[in-house]
Amino acid sequence: xxxxxxxxxxxxxxxxxxxxVSTIVVLIAFxxxxxxxxxxxxxxxxxxxxxxxxxxxxxRIFKIPTFxxxxxxxxxxxFLVGIISxxxxxxxxxxxxxxxxxxxxxxxxxxxxxxPVVSPPFVLSLSMIMLFGKAGIITRHLLGIxxxxxxxFWGIAIVQSMTFFPVCYMMFRGLLKNIDPSLEEAARDMxxxxxxxxxxxxxxxxxxxxxxxxxxxxxxxxxxxANPMIIGGxxxxxxxxxxxxxxxxxxxxxxxxMAVVLLCIxxxxxxxxxxxxxxxxxxxxxxxxxxxxxxxxxxxxxxxxTILCGAIALFVxxxxxxxxxGALFPTWGYTFFPLTTKWFQLIFTRYKGFKAxxxxxxxxxxxxxxxxxxxxxxSYLVVKRxxxxxxxxxxxxxxxxxxxxxxxGVGYIRGFSGGVFHTGFLQGLYGTGAILVIVxxxxxxxxxxxxxxxxxxxxxxxxxxxxYDMGANSMKVFTTVTLPLIKDxxxxxxxxxxxxxxxxxxxxxxxxxxxxxxxxxxxxEFAEKGSYGLACAFATLLIAVTYTAVALMNxxxxxxxxxxxxxxxx
Amino acid sequence: xxxxxxxxxxxxxxxxxxxPKTGKDFYAVKDTSLEIEPGxxxxxxxxxxxxxxxxxxxxxxxxxxxEGEIFLGNEAINELTPNKRDTAMVFQSYALLPHYNxxxxxxxxxxxxxxxxxxxxxxxxxxLELVELSGMEARMTNQLSGGQQQRVALARAxxxxxxxLLFDExxxxxxxxxxxxxxxxxxxxxxxxxxxxxxxxxxxxxxMAISDKIIIMNKGVVAQMGTPHEIYYxxxxxxVADFIGEANFLKxxxxxxxxxxxxxxxxxxPITVAYEKNMKEGNDYTVVLxxxxxxxxxxxxxxxxxELSRFMGSYQNYHVRVGNTLVKLEEHNPKNKRIFxxxxxxxxxxxxxxxxxx
Ligand SMILES: Nc1ncnc2c1ncn2[C@@H]1O[C@H](COP(=O)(O)OP(=O)(O)OP(=O)(O)O)[C@@H](O)[C@H]1O
Ligand SMILES: [Mg+2]
Numbered sequence: 062x063x064x065x066x067x068x069x070x071x072x073x074x075x076x077x078x079x080x081x082v083s084t085i086v087v088l089i090a091f092x093x094x095x096x097x098x099x100x101x102x103x104x105x106x107x108x109x110x111x112x113x114x115x116x117x118x119x120x121r122i123f124k125i126p127t128f129x130x131x132x133x134x135x136x137x138x139x140f141l142v143g144i145i146s147x148x149x150x151x152x153x154x155x156x157x158x159x160x161x162x163x164x165x166x167x168x169x170x171x172x173x174x175x176x177p178v179v180s181p182p183f184v185l186s187l188s189m190i191m192l193f194g195k196a197g198i199i200t201r202h203l204l205g206i207x208x209x210x211x212x213x214f215w216g217i218a219i220v221q222s223m224t225f226f227p228v229c230y231m232m233f234r235g236l237l238k239n240i241d242p243s244l245e246e247a248a249r250d251m252x253x254x255x256x257x258x259x260x261x262x263x264x265x266x267x268x269x270x271x272x273x274x275x276x277x278x279x280x281x282x283x284x285x286x287a288n289p290m291i292i293g294g295x296x297x298x299x300x301x302x303x304x305x306x307x308x309x310x311x312x313x314x315x316x317x318x319m320a321v322v323l324l325c326i327x328x329x330x331x332x333x334x335x336x337x338x339x340x341x342x343x344x345x346x347x348x349x350x351x352x353x354x355x356x357x358x359x360x361x362x363x364x365x366x367t368i369l370c371g372a373i374a375l376f377v378x379x380x381x382x383x384x385x386x387g388a389l390f391p392t393w394g395y396t397f398f399p400l401t402t403k404w405f406q407l408i409f410t411r412y413k414g415f416k417a418x419x420x421x422x423x424x425x426x427x428x429x430x431x432x433x434x435x436x437x438x439x440s441y442l443v444v445k446r447x448x449x450x451x452x453x454x455x456x457x458x459x460x461x462x463x464x465x466x467x468x469x470g471v472g473y474i475r476g477f478s479g480g481v482f483h484t485g486f487l488q489g490l491y492g493t494g495a496i497l498v499i500v501x502x503x504x505x506x507x508x509x510x511x512x513x514x515x516x517x518x519x520x521x522x523x524x525x526x527x528x529y530d531m532g533a534n535s536m537k538v539f540t541t542v543t544l545p546l547i548k549d550x551x552x553x554x555x556x557x558x559x560x561x562x563x564x565x566x567x568x569x570x571x572x573x574x575x576x577x578x579x580x581x582x583x584x585x586e587f588a589e590k591g592s593y594g595l596a597c598a599f600a601t602l603l604i605a606v607t608y609t610a611v612a613l614m615n616x617x618x619x620x621x622x623x624x625x626x627x628x629x630x631x
Numbered sequence: 632x633x634x635x636x637x638x639x640x641x642x643x644x645x646x647x648x649x650x651p652k653t654g655k656d657f658y659a660v661k662d663t664s665l666e667i668e669p670g671x672x673x674x675x676x677x678x679x680x681x682x683x684x685x686x687x688x689x690x691x692x693x694x695x696x697x698e699g700e701i702f703l704g705n706e707a708i709n710e711l712t713p714n715k716r717d718t719a720m721v722f723q724s725y726a727l728l729p730h731y732n733x734x735x736x737x738x739x740x741x742x743x744x745x746x747x748x749x750x751x752x753x754x755x756x757x758x759l760e761l762v763e764l765s766g767m768e769a770r771m772t773n774q775l776s777g778g779q780q781q782r783v784a785l786a787r788a789x790x791x792x793x794x795x796l797l798f799d800e801x802x803x804x805x806x807x808x809x810x811x812x813x814x815x816x817x818x819x820x821x822x823x824x825x826x827x828x829x830x831x832x833x834x835x836x837x838x839m840a841i842s843d844k845i846i847i848m849n850k851g852v853v854a855q856m857g858t859p860h861e862i863y864y865x866x867x868x869x870x871v872a873d874f875i876g877e878a879n880f881l882k883x884x885x886x887x888x889x890x891x892x893x894x895x896x897x898x899x900x901p902i903t904v905a906y907e908k909n910m911k912e913g914n915d916y917t918v919v920l921x922x923x924x925x926x927x928x929x930x931x932x933x934x935x936x937x938e939l940s941r942f943m944g945s946y947q948n949y950h951v952r953v954g955n956t957l958v959k960l961e962e963h964n965p966k967n968k969r970i971f972x973x974x975x976x977x978x979x980x981x982x983x984x985x986x987x988x989x
Contacts, residue, residue, distance in 0.1 A: 065697045066695070066696070066697060066698065067646070067647065067694075073710045074710065074712045077710070077711075523722040523726035526693060527720065527726035527727075527728075527787075529693075530692075530693075531714070531743060532714045532740055532743040532791065533739075533743050534712075546730060
């Protein structure tokens with residue numbers, strides 16, 4: 062084949078678009094510096110010493126007995142949580158899609174699906190302790206059990222399962238809705254019983270999806286920091302061990318090596334999930350259902366399933382409500398009446414609640430629009446444009462999804478406390494609000510990008526091409542066509558980023574300096590000290606903020622969402 | 632339009648893609664050279680996947696040619712991005728901007744060109760009149776019928792007064808009736824504005840009806856370029872003959888000739904065709920016979936046997952066997968003609984000049 066000028070022409074055309082070029086350059090620099098570099102420095106730190114390449118650090122940390130226990134602990138919890146969340150998620154999805162239900166159940170399901178969006182990570186741990194702990198309302202005051210311990214393996218497993226199963230539920234709901242009902246009806250028609258249809262038709266179709274959901278929760282579980290921190294007690298997981306290695310043992314190289322171990326586990330899971338299961342679980346189930354499904358009316362199936370789901374949903378919801386109520390008890394676990402607002406007064410008067418609120422709020426408010434815009438730009442570039450480096454941008458922003466916050470936090474400490482590569486370059490960044498904002502951005506970018514990509518894929522490529530053809534440059538196309546068309550997705554990305562930022566803790570707790578008071582860090586601190594009243598008051602404040610943000614967004618989309626009008630057509 | 636018309640020239644253009652399955656490179660368009668005259672209406676016609684869209688997108692600038700150079704007028708435009716090219720494209724899916732109303736859709740290109748507000752209003756109004764959409768300025772795109780949306784797309788492309796209009800199967804989403812009236816409309820407007828137009832379709836009657844010239848493409852290469860008449864009556868290959876309209880191919884050797892006619896022996900039967908100077912005795916030729924160019928008779932012509940005889944309304948449809956070759960015929964206006972039945976022996980009659988020899 063003769064010389065190819067196509068690629069070089071494409072490059073020249075790209076170069077003729079300076080805004081686009083600088084956007085790409087800035088993006089690549091950002092992703093490299095704030096995602097790849099901190100991870101790379103972890104590897105460098107743990108493999109390189111003064112005498113060159115070495116495994117010494119790893120040898121050392123694997124001699125620490127608590128570290129080895131932490132690995133098994135983490136995997137054990139992850140495994141169990143993966144199984145429970147997947148099973149409960151599947152149950153919920155099945156009941157919603159297959160079983161006729163009433164308005165009340167529908168409402169419950171809706172609330173459950175909303176929870177992962179608005180809930181701060183440790184809320185369930187707090188209410189778990191409040192209900193079932195040594196001085197728990199249920200264990201001690203209702204059942205009279207005085208020595209029940211919620212701390213440890215089961216505590217973490219139950220709390221995490223309750224936190225993550227709604228994610229599985231949403232995944233399965235999408236999958237089940239796409240199964241063509243006639244497949245199952247055909248089996249029914251040939252005489253298979255309802256349970257036989259489920260095990261012989263529905264389940265096999267879902268198998269890749271089940272693996273997918275399991276791994277997603279598995280990753281979430283082993284990356285989770287907040288719950289093990291509060292309810293783990295002496296049961297340490299990798300995330301908490303790494304944290305303690307830094308804050309307790311002041312062993313930064315050791316923590317870096319541990320972070321590498323944790324990262325390897327999540328990356329491995331992520332790779333399997335992303336490249337093997339995700340493709341499979343959608344490929345087998347594409348296409349919309351052709352007809353409405355016949356819902357299950359049969360009482361002997363309907364009642365037990367509905368009751369089971371309803372009970373679980375109610376239980377989870379009660380757990381959430383416990384936190385604001387717990388903030389009103391005069392003495393946590395001992396005197397419940399009269400309800401008092403003293404904790405709220407205390408956090409504002411003595412514990413700088415207002416500053417915590419302000420700091421958390423401000424940093425998140427700065428991070429959210431940047432995150433939302435960045436993820437839309439990345440999605441636009443990935444879906445609509447072709448250029449060298451696109452693969453890099455897509456891969457790195459997705460990679461961030463597999464990086465546990467704790468690992469990122471350690472990477473930032475190692476990577477930026479002495480400047481980039483310990484040269485002092487950008488050293489000023491460390492300890493500032495800016496680096497906190499950057500961590501917020503990096504932590505929310507993958508979710509935003511993923512939903513942005515999904516939204517953009519639905520928009521016919523030729524709409525943007527036509528604008529380009531009419532004479533608009535890339536910037537104009539993005540602002541006058543792309544962005545208005547994905548306004549809703551942008552808005553929900555904005556709110557999600559805000560909520561994720563204001564509720565974030567795992568990475569941020571390692572990086573925050575006394576100059577900033579963050580609500581999540583405060584909750585963690587008070588819960589650690591056993592001041593659950595204060596922790597609950599802070600958590601209530603947080604829930605109020607996140608819930609307001611989500612409610613405002615829904616209101617806004619309902620009234621101003623132009624995309625709704627457009628969607629009717631496309 | 633006061634603007635000077637511009638033609639398009641493709642100079643040895645190729646586009647190479649990677650086959651996603653095998654990972655191998657292949658030519659979607661191969662070494663294509665074309666000259667499209669200013670103000671003419673040219674149609675790219677060919678089977679699915681032959682590279683029509685790719686060619687059009689290279690002219691618009693969405694794809695970059697891997698070999699060759701594209702000229703707009705006298706200017707080489709390879710390095711220009713689509714927004715810098717003086718072309719406007721009408722997309723198959725219309726690609727209207729769904730968040731704008733009709734007026735804003737049409738005005739979009741003018742606003743980008745920083746045309747003063749009054750002038751925008753004036754030009755948009757004028758162009759909407761031309762496409763007969765006056766009074767619909769405030770509607771959203773989803774409040775229009777398919778044909779109306781199509782006309783908005785056309786108006787939007789016309790209003791910026793490009794040198795070249797590009798159409799990629801603009802009518803394929805419309806029903807058959809509307810397609811016919813819209814193609815007449817497009818032709819009328821193109822004539823009125825006098826703009827150069829490149830039109831992609833795989834509907835041959837559409838191509839015949841509106842084009843000054845038709846370019847037949849096959850597997851990435853131009854098979855033939857010519858007026859509809861040339862393409863139909865003087866196809867340069869079996870592919871073109873077969874692709875445009877129906878054609879029967881009778882293969883044989885030339886056995887003799889005089890100044891006017893030549894004899895070609897097909898399966899032992901001599902067939903008389905018009906003689907052309909470059910034909911030589913002993914060579915192999917293919918006679919292209921259009922179904923409507925011959926009729927059946929009781930004597931004279933080439934002997935044949937009827938294998939199918941079917942009344943189709945406006946014509947009688949025959950399949951007859953000539954030697955070993957099956958020939959399809961359409962005898963038009965059959966009411967007062969003798970109808971031959973299956974199994975009958977008869978003869979195939981046609982003028983030597985009404986067949987084409989390859
Ligand atoms: N982006 C691409 N990557 C790889 N192959 C492509 C790409 N775009 C087109 N092709 C291939 O190039 C060939 C020509 O495609 P093109 O779209 O030009 O066909 P077409 O003539 O417009 O066909 P149709 O009438 O079906 O629209 C096809 O084989 C097609 O599969
Ligand atoms: Mg095409």
